[in-house]
Every structure is written in structure tokens, then in C-alpha cells.
Amino acid sequence: MEAKRLLSGKEKKIKRKEVLEKKKAIDEIIKKASSVKDHLVSFPPFCHYERNGLSVCLESGLGDQLAPPVKKYIQNLLKVNMEGPYGPEWQMEEKVKRREMVSPEAHYIFVRQSTNTTSNENLSTKSEETTYPGQTGDRNRLLETCTQRKGLGKFLMQLIELIARKNHMGAVMLTVQKANVLAMNFYTTKLRYVISNISPSRVDPLIGAEKSYEILCKTFDSEARAKLEEKQQDDG
Structure with a gap:
């Protein structure tokens, strides 16, 4: 009986060690994936989308490196889109969401409407030179409702799934x-x-x-x- 209890304790210790090692391995995979600054580099065909009357280019961004106009724009967009669905919970959730959006762990894929210039020129445009809806010029603007029902959402989710698979998620x-x-x-x-x-x-x-x-x-x-x-x- 005593030997059985000792064996059981040993098995539990081994099991606990296996769980901790597995958790450590998972944490390492997540850390490695989060350290990638631009996931789009691995998927060149997904840097552009030209279907159903849409001509857009995609570019990566990090939460703690957003230009002030971009940060303000996406936080306002978050409120417009989420305040209604969240209902009474929004007042408590908004501060949390805003912090998450500008954290180093936050990775973005921005979709910008292509102009008459080449796609490479669009992608290399500096953030200080980029304008957003509501600003003068509206060049390279981020997209909203005008992109709905044109296949862009499915395209972006396919990209997200490819990024996840490549990073062993x-x-x-x-x-x-x-x-x-x-x-x-x-x-x-x-x-x-x-x-x-x-x-x-x-x-x-x-x-x-x-x-x-x-x-x-x-x-x-x-x-x-x-x-x-x-x-x-x-x-x-």
C-alpha cells in the first residue's frame, strides 16, 4: 500500500514536470511569433488584393509604434464599432481595449486603398505622410464599410490562418x-x-x-x- 502511494506521488511529479515543460515550449513559440515585426514578408501574394472592384495594399504595424493620427483613428473606430454591441459592458471594457491596442504585443495589418502610384511606392510611404479619413487629401486611406461584401474579410482571415500555421500555432x-x-x-x-x-x-x-x-x-x-x-x- 505504501509503495503504491509512493508510486502515485512519483507519477504525479513526472506529470507535473511534463506539463511545465510543455507550457514552457508553448510560451517560447508564442514569444518567437510575437518577435516577428512583419509577418507579411513571408506572404508576398497577400500584400495586395485586387478583386470585386477593390484595389488595396496591406502593410504591417505594431501597437507601440503607431503614429499619433493612426492611434487616434483606430481607437475612435473601435468605439464606433463596439460600443453598441458591448452595451453596458463597454464602459468597463473600453479602457482595457485601448491599452491592448497600443501594447507591444499588438500586431496590425492595415488595409489601404491603392492609388495610381505603384504598390511598392504605396507600401514605402512614411506614416507621417499618410492621411486618414477626415483629413485633407484622403490619400492611402484606411478602409471601412466600403470594403464589405467584396471578399476582403475572407482574404484577411486566410492570411491570419497562414500566419498562425507558419508560426506553429x-x-x-x-x-x-x-x-x-x-x-x-x-x-x-x-x-x-x-x-x-x-x-x-x-x-x-x-x-x-x-x-x-x-x-x-x-x-x-x-x-x-x-x-x-x-x-x-x-x-x-
């Missing part, structure tokens, strides 16, 4: 407001994302019912998929 995760039915259908129907096991509705249905959002994910490797399926079966 097991899944892509995102948050969608329940009130945004079009977005929810886009991710779950067209892109085949599913509700994650860490989404409030999966963790606790009662708490989930009070939350305004769901966390969706798409898994790439068998291990990540197995964990998701295991959790779904337990919930079922």
Missing part, C-alpha cells in the same frame, strides 16, 4: 459579439469556426447567458482538436 481564436449576427454567421458558416471551450457559454451556461460575446476558434493540429472535442463531449 494550434489554433486561431477570436471574439465576436452575439449581437453581430452577420459576423457570427461569417465565421461559423463560411470559415467553419466553432465556439471555444473557454468561451463563457461553454465554461458556464448561466454566466455565458449574461455575457454579450462568444469566443470562437479554428484548430489546425490533432492535439488542439482533440482537446476541443474532449471538452465538447464533457459538456454534452
